[in-house]
Amino acid sequence: MKTISVVTPCYNEQDNVEEVYRQVRNVMAGIGRYRYEHIFIDNSSLDNTVPILKRLAASDPNVKVIINARNFGHIRSPIHALLQASGDAIVLIVADLQDPTSMIVTFVEEWEAGSYMVIGIKKTSEEHSLVFFLRKQYYRIAERLSNIETFQNFTGFGLYDRKVIEFVRSFGDPYPYFRGMIAEIGLPYKKIYYDQPKRKFGITKNNWYTLYDIGMLGIINHSRVPLRLATFVGFGGAALSLFVAVAYTIAKVIFWNTFSLGLAPTVIGVFFIASIQLVFMGVMGEYIGAIYTQVQKRPYAVELDRINFDIEPQVPTPVPQSVSIEYEAASMSSMESQAQPIEMEGT
CATH class of the missing domain: 1.10.287 (Helix Hairpins)
Incomplete structure (x- = not known):
């Protein structure tokens, strides 16, 4: 039986990690034909994210946790987690619940149909209209400047075959622009369009500098x-x-x-x-x-601790409602917001 790995980077996401865990496990239990592991990589959170992850890992051996020794940034830490995944396919999904977990079903179906990469493309977003407009303009400029075809309104949310992840590993880039790597690899892919919901809990960890950092990285990595x-x-x-x-x-x-x-x-x-x-x-x-x-060739991250990586993934069962009662209302509203029409485009 094949394994699907789900990777979730997180930093100060105490209000979201348990809910994203429950939604992902229920989705994978609904699929039913794969073993799965859910890898959370914590970038040295300052809140209660780590204790919550340790509690989840203690109750569910499919939950694997990497705790970084310090904050290694929003670019290096997710790549480190992707390279630790053991699955035949790897899903990258953020912890803030703005990536609809229900789309994993479609991702898996397209992967089974032969796509090496199934990428989520934001069709609309409930974030501030000016911010979304500026993001779209950046993606258009980056694509015009780039010497390869890039994916507009793509944040990394998607499913990637093991072959894709091994190509990412072979790049050996100590400060990688993952979205650009995916475009560079060029294996057959499928685009899945979705409506991005608004963050319901916590605040975004992005600021002007982090956005500038990844924006400039996307340009200089693919354009002279x-x-x-x-x-x-x-x-x-x-x-x-x-x-x-x-x-x-x-x-x-x-x-x-x-x-x-x-x-x-x-x-x-x-x-x-x-x-x-x-x-x-x-x-x-x-x-x-x-x-x-x-x-410099520095490592992506230095681990302070890792949990459950010596345990083989298993086929999941749905999470009992008693596991996290306090998130029930949030879960219902989140799943309703994810019930959006899906459009597909492939190459």
Whole structure:
């Protein structure tokens, strides 16, 4: 019997981890024809996430827990967990319940039909409309700059065959852009469109810096356009400067007594050129920083503890309602929000 691994990264998700565990187990029990393991990797949470995960692992041997020695960030920690999974297929799903667990059924069906990758694409989102609009614009820009086909509105939520995960391992990238890796691999895939619900418990752990970090990583890993743009702007600026210099020289010769250069154009020009230089120095710095990270070859994460990894996965049964009564109302509302029409597109 084959095994399906479900990987859930979490950080300060005490309000969500038990509910996502219960929903995933019930979905896998409904499928019924696979063993499964649910791997939670905790990025050194400061709340009660770890005690809750330890309690779940003690009551269910299919729950496996990795506790990081410190916070290794939102990019390295999930990859580490993916590479620890033993399943024939691996599902990546976040802990905040914004990835509908009911879609795992469709993911598995498409995998059984021959797709190596089944990826969830956000069709709509209940997050702030401005934020969703800005995300869509970023994905469009990233795709235009990239030298490969990328997936717009894709966060990593999906199912990946063991072969895909082994290709990810072979990249050996110490600071990987997982979404880009999936696009780079290029094996047959299926897109599943879904409506992303709003986070119901807790607050997002993303901030401006983490969003910028992953956004810039997505561009520099798959495009040389920013570097070449710096070169083109340099040539254009040089040509414009030469044209202005010749024009001013001619004007001064013709209107020797009345034409005055003035200080303002010089000051404005100097500051403009300096700002352009700083921008492109920053761009080049991003590429140099990426090279520096590659050279360091640091591990994705250092584990403080791991639980239940010596136990073979089993076919799950539904979670009894008595396991987490306090989450019953939340579970019902969450499952109702997931009952959205599904559209599929493949290649």
